[in-house]
Amino acid sequence: MKKNLKRLSVFAVVSAMVMGSLAGCGGSNPDPTTAATTTAATEPATTTTAASSQQEQTTTAVSSDATGMDAWTPFADRVKITVPVYDRSKEGYPAVDDNYWTKWVQTEFGDKYNIEVQYVPIPRGDVMTRYSMLIAGDQTPTILMEYDYPKVAEWANDGAMQVIDLDKFAEVAPTYYNKMVENDQLRYTDINGETYFVLSERPYYNTPYTYVRFVRMDWLKQVGYDHVPTNYAEYTDALTKIMEAGLCEHPGSGELMLAALQNDAYTRNFPYREFPISEEEWIQHSSLGTGSLSWEPTYKFLKRGNAEFHAGFLNPEFDLFQYETDIKADFINGKIFQYGGYMSANVDWLTAFYENNPDAELAVASNYMAVEEGVVDMPTLRADNPFGMIIGFSNLATEDELKAAWMYMEWMVQEDTLFVMENGIEGVTYTLDEDGIPVVDGDYRGEEMLNHNCNIDMTCIAHASKVNDTIEQSIKAITPQGLPQDFEQALLDNYNELQEIANNGWAYSDPVFAMTIEEESEYTSSLLSLFQEYYVTLVKCDPAEFDTLYEDFKNRYLEAGYQEIIDARLKAYQNGQTTTLPESAKK
Numbered sequence: 001m002k003k004n005l006k007r008l009s010v011f012a013v014v015s016a017m018v019m020g021s022l023a024g025c026g027g028s029n030p031d032p033t034t035a036a037t038t039t040a041a042t043e044p045a046t047t048t049t050a051a052s053s054q055q056e057q058t059t060t061a062v063s064s065d066a067t068g069m070d071a072w073t074p075f076a077d078r079v080k081i082t083v084p085v086y087d088r089s090k091e092g093y094p095a096v097d098d099n100y101w102t103k104w105v106q107t108e109f110g111d112k113y114n115i116e117v118q119y120v121p122i123p124r125g126d127v128m129t130r131y132s133m134l135i136a137g138d139q140t141p142t143i144l145m146e147y148d149y150p151k152v153a154e155w156a157n158d159g160a161m162q163v164i165d166l167d168k169f170a171e172v173a174p175t176y177y178n179k180m181v182e183n184d185q186l187r188y189t190d191i192n193g194e195t196y197f198v199l200s201e202r203p204y205y206n207t208p209y210t211y212v213r214f215v216r217m218d219w220l221k222q223v224g225y226d227h228v229p230t231n232y233a234e235y236t237d238a239l240t241k242i243m244e245a246g247l248c249e250h251p252g253s254g255e256l257m258l259a260a261l262q263n264d265a266y267t268r269n270f271p272y273r274e275f276p277i278s279e280e281e282w283i284q285h286s287s288l289g290t291g292s293l294s295w296e297p298t299y300k301f302l303k304r305g306n307a308e309f310h311a312g313f314l315n316p317e318f319d320l321f322q323y324e325t326d327i328k329a330d331f332i333n334g335k336i337f338q339y340g341g342y343m344s345a346n347v348d349w350l351t352a353f354y355e356n357n358p359d360a361e362l363a364v365a366s367n368y369m370a371v372e373e374g375v376v377d378m379p380t381l382r383a384d385n386p387f388g389m390i391i392g393f394s395n396l397a398t399e400d401e402l403k404a405a406w407m408y409m410e411w412m413v414q415e416d417t418l419f420v421m422e423n424g425i426e427g428v429t430y431t432l433d434e435d436g437i438p439v440v441d442g443d444y445r446g447e448e449m450l451n452h453n454c455n456i457d458m459t460c461i462a463h464a465s466k467v468n469d470t471i472e473q474s475i476k477a478i479t480p481q482g483l484p485q486d487f488e489q490a491l492l493d494n495y496n497e498l499q500e501i502a503n504n505g506w507a508y509s510d511p512v513f514a515m516t517i518e519e520e521s522e523y524t525s526s527l528l529s530l531f532q533e534y535y536v537t538l539v540k541c542d543p544a545e546f547d548t549l550y551e552d553f554k555n556r557y558l559e560a561g562y563q564e565i566i567d568a569r570l571k572a573y574q575n576g577q578t579t580t581l582p583e584s585a586k587k
Contacts, residue, residue, distance in 0.1 A: 006100075022481055024212050029191070035298040039441055045461070051174070053108055054288065062559045067112060067277060068171075068172075068173075068174045068175070068410070069407075069411065069414075072113060072407060073113075074112070074113045074114040074193065075113060075114040075115065075400060075404070076114075077114070077400075077563045078114050078115070078116060079114065079115050079116070079400045079401055079404045080116040080118060080401070081115060081116070081117055081118070081142040081143070081397075081401055081404045081405050081408060082118045082120050082139075082141040082142045082143070083098060083117060083118070083119050083120065083141065083143050083405075083461075084117075084120050084122045084131075084141050084143060084144065084145060085119045085120065085121060085122065085457050085458060086120075086122055086123075086124045086337075086452075086457040087121035087122060087123050087124065088124045088239070088452050088457075089123070090348065090452055092445065093449075093451055093452065094449065094451060095121075096119065096121050096451060096457065097108065097118075097119040097120065097121050098119075098204070099287075099448070099451060100447050100448050100481055101421065101450070101451065101455055101458060102117070102119050102423065102458075104420075105117055105263065105458075108417075109407075109408065109411050113404070113407060115149060115404045115407070115408070117408065119458075120134070120141050122330065127146060127151065127240070128151060129496060131144065131151075131155065135155070135158075135160045138396065140160055140394040140395065140396050141394060142393065142394050142397050142401050142402075142404075142405045143391060143392075143393060143394075143405050143409075143461070143564040144160065144391070144392045144393065144394065145389040145390065145392070145407075145460075145461065146163060146389065147385070147390070147464075148288060148390075149188075149288070149385075149512070150288060150289055150389055151213055152196075152197060152390045152391075152392055153191055154195040155392060156191050156197070156392055157191065157192075157516065160394065160395055161196050161392035161393060162196075162392075162394065162395040162397065162402075163194045163196060163391055164195055164196065164198075164392075164393060164402075166186070166189065166195055166198075169198060169406055172403055172406040172407060172410060173406045173407070173409050173410035173413075174410070175410055175413050175414065176198065176406075176409050176410050176413050176462075177198075179201055179413065180198060180199060183199075183201060183386065183387070184386075185199045185386070187580075188387065188390075188512060189515075192515060192516060196392050197390050197391060197392050198391050198392075198409075199387035199388070199389070199390055199391065200387060200388035200389040200391065200460065200461055200463055200464060201387070201388055201462070201463040201464065202384055202385055202386060202387055202388040202463065202464040202465070203463060203464070203465055203467045203474070204467075204471065204474070204495075205383065205384040205385060205386045205387075205464075206383050206384070206386075206467075206507055207495055207498035207499050207501075207502055207507070208381075208383065208384045208498065209471075209491070209494060209498055210342050210343050210465050210478060211342050211343075212339060212340060212341070212342075212343050212364055212487075212491060212494060213338055213339070213340030213364070213365040214338065214339060214362045214363065214364060214365065215228055215337055215338045215362065215363055215364075215365045216242075216337050216338070216358050216360065216362065216363040217361040217362055217363035218359070218414065219242050219247050219248070219251075219337065220238055220242075221361070221364075222242075222245060222247065223238060223241035223242055223244075223245055223247075225238055226494060228363050228364070228365060228366050229366065229369050230366045230368045230369065230370065230371075230372055231368060231371045231372065232369065232371060232372035232375070232376065233372065234369075235369050235370075236311070236313075238250060239251045239311075239313050239337065240311070242337065243312060243313075248335060248336065248337060249312075250312060250313060250314060250315045250316075250335075250336070250337055251313060251333075251337035252308055252313030252314050252336070252337065258444075262379070268301055269292065269295065269297035269298045269300070269301045270297075270380055270381055270382045271370045271371075271376045271379060271380050271381065272296075272297035272298070272300040272301050272304075272375065272376055273297040273380055274296075274297075274377075274587070275377065275378060275380050275505075275506060275585070276505075276584075276585055276586050276587040277508075277581065277585055277586070277587055278571065278587045279573075279580060279586050279587070280570060281295070282510075282511065282581055283569050283570060283573040283578060284298070284358070284566040284569050285297075285509060285510050285566065286509075286510045286568050287510055287511075287569075288510055289517070289520050289524055289565075290520065290523070290524050290527050290528070290565055291527065291528065291531035291535075292562075293530075293531055293534060293535075293553065293554060293557045293562065294554040294557055294558055294562060299550060299554075300375055300376075302535065302538045302539060302546075302550070303546065304375065305538075305539040306538060306539050306540075306541065306543055306546050307543065309539050309540055310543060314539075316540075319536045319539075327339065328349050331349065331354055332349055332352045332353050334353075334356060334357045334360065338365060338578070340365075341479040342359075342453060343464075343479065343480060343491065344440075344442070344453040344454055344478050345439070345440035345441075345442045345454060345457070345478065345479070345480065345481050346440070346442025346443070346453075346480065346481065346482075347442075347480040350362075350480050350483060351442075351480075351482065351483065354483055354484055358484070361485065362485060362487075363490065364487065364490040364491065364493070364494050366497070367379045367381065367494075367497050367498060367501060368497075378504070378506055379501055379506060380501075380506045381498075381501060381506065381507050381509070382507075382508075382509055382510075383502065383507040383508055383509045384464075384509070385509065386479075388460060388463055388464030388465075389460050389461055389464070391409075391461065393405060408461075409461055409462070412458075412459065412462045413461075413462040413463075418459055418462060418463075419438075421455050421458060421459050422450070422454045422455055422456075422459055423438040423440055423450075423454070423467045424440070424448055424449075424450055426438075427447055427450065428444070428446065428448050429441055429444050429448055429450055433476075437468060437473050437475070437476055437477065438477070439476075439477075439481065440454055440477075441481070442480070442481045442482055443481075443482055453466075454466055460497060465478070466478060471492075471495060472492060475488065475491045475492050476488055478491070479491055505582070505584035505585055508581065508582065508585045511569075511573075511578045511579050511580075512578065512579045513569070513572055513577060513578050515572055515577045517565065517568050517569060517572065518568070519561065519564045519565045519567075520565055520568075521542065521567045522561065522564075523560065523561030523562070523564065523565060524565075525558065526560065526561065527560060527561055527562055527565075530557055530560055534553040534556075534557065537549065537553075538550060538553065
């Protein structure tokens with residue numbers, strides 16, 4: 001039965017720099033040369049049996065004296081597991097829950113072990129609503145997973161997930177478990193002293209190279225630039241000249257501001273933070289839970305946004321746009337200067353851009369483009385999580401269903417499984433280049449076509465991005481194909497720039513808390529509404545009124561519950577219940 005626990009909102013992401021003490025990142029992760037020893041949030045957990053109370057006896061597919069796939073035998077009675085998969089509603093792509101590859105999984109894995117694998121579509125833009133409906137209707141998927149820690153922590157704290165025994169998990173899925181050990185992820189499996197989660201791998205996590213921003217190089221050339229802007233003075237000069245030349249009415253379009261408003265109001269201030277940073281300030285304000293309106297870096301970010309709005313860089317109605325539709329459409333239609341997204345062999349918006357702008361030239365943006373003395377002194381950035389999906393298991397799952405889910409995960413993480421899932425069929429969906437590296441045909445639209453980003457929404461349970469033996473091979477595999485321009489070297493240069501930033505100690509992420517911050521649950525929703533209201537007002541207000549308005553809004557925000565949240569975070573830190581910053585990032 002479900003636990004009667006309070007809702008939870010915890011801090012989600014662990015930075016690559018916080019994880020600088022990783023003992024065994026292995027071949028998947030580059031050496032973080034700025035690594036420093038950090039403090040684990042908790043002591044190793046005592047594991048707990050995860051068997052459902054619905055069932056006292058079970059016929060398992062794992063023998064008692066062996067582990068891993070070699071020990072598996074089919075279940076005596078057919079077992080059904082439900083697995084979430086993102087539904088991105090991409091035109092021209094097959095249904096995410098019924099396609100060639102879902103059938104392939106059933107044939108190659110499910111039928112072999114008498115397991116029925118049913119995929120459950122989860123709208124990418126409305127994850128929590130869909131999960132809430134499933135949980136409320138007693139249809140909780142056997143596997144629950146998300147990239148954001150607060151979401152899975154909420155499900156665990158609400159009783160939608162069951163406590164698991166990591167020793168038993170290791171018996172069923174030794175390859176998966178050992179990867180967690182190698183990547184030092186076991187410390188993130190617990191909430192409030194009980195074990196709920198396993199975590200997938202995030203290769204090269206301290207350099208988020210798979211996300212790339214493109215700019216209009218042809219416009220830059222037309223206004224006298226032979227290179228991409230490498231600081232904020234060049235950036236604003238270029239946008240001003242682009243507007244004066246009549247190439248674009250609002251070249252900035254508000255994309256970054258809109259992303260901050262709608263998606264991650266709390267992380268866009270990373271470049272505006274002092275470096276090195278006060279650890280106490282980091283604990284109090286660096287969060288995926290609540291926007292840090294009263295923090296100085298957020299003030300700087302909003303102040304710059306106000307200046308850009310009044311310079312005409314931002315569309316006057318930017319706050320009414322949708323990032324994934326309106327802003328993307330503006331870029332595709334040649335109306336804005338820049339846009340970014342995750343790379344793969346087939347990037348639909350890049351293909352569409354060149355179809356609409358056949359004579360255009362793009363370039364990869366520099367990570368130094370925001371640097372401005374006294375405002376952004378270095379390109380400090382938020383590193384990715386040292387893990388991909390955070391995965392838990394339904395409190396409704398029987399012991400057979402739980403073990404079948406673990407078997408599915410172990411099978412999916414095998415190299416041969418991933419190779420087929422992410423490349424498809426040789427001569428149909430991919431070919432091998434001169435180095436023996438698979439090159440996926442992003443234009444193939446036959447029955448065997450891969451879904452979004454080389455089936456990543458199925459393979460994400462194993463790792464967050466497609467990888468090969470070397471970073472060069474990995475970048476080659478995600479370089480968009482079929483475009484007038486070849487971006488392979490540009491993507492590699494971007495990775496090297498990100499690695500340089502990480503090596504300088506400028507890449508870190510948010511703290512993780514090993515306890516419930518009750519104040520988050522109480523105030524986060526109402527504070528988000530306030531943040532959005534104040535945010536738009538501050539960006540659009542008369543510059544002469546900005547500071548007065550900001551002080552007023554800051555005080556209101558603190559009084560509305562943010563002060564209680566940051567006090568609780570600081571107390572948890574003082575009690576040793578958080579991760580800490582690496583020495584290289586501390587003030």
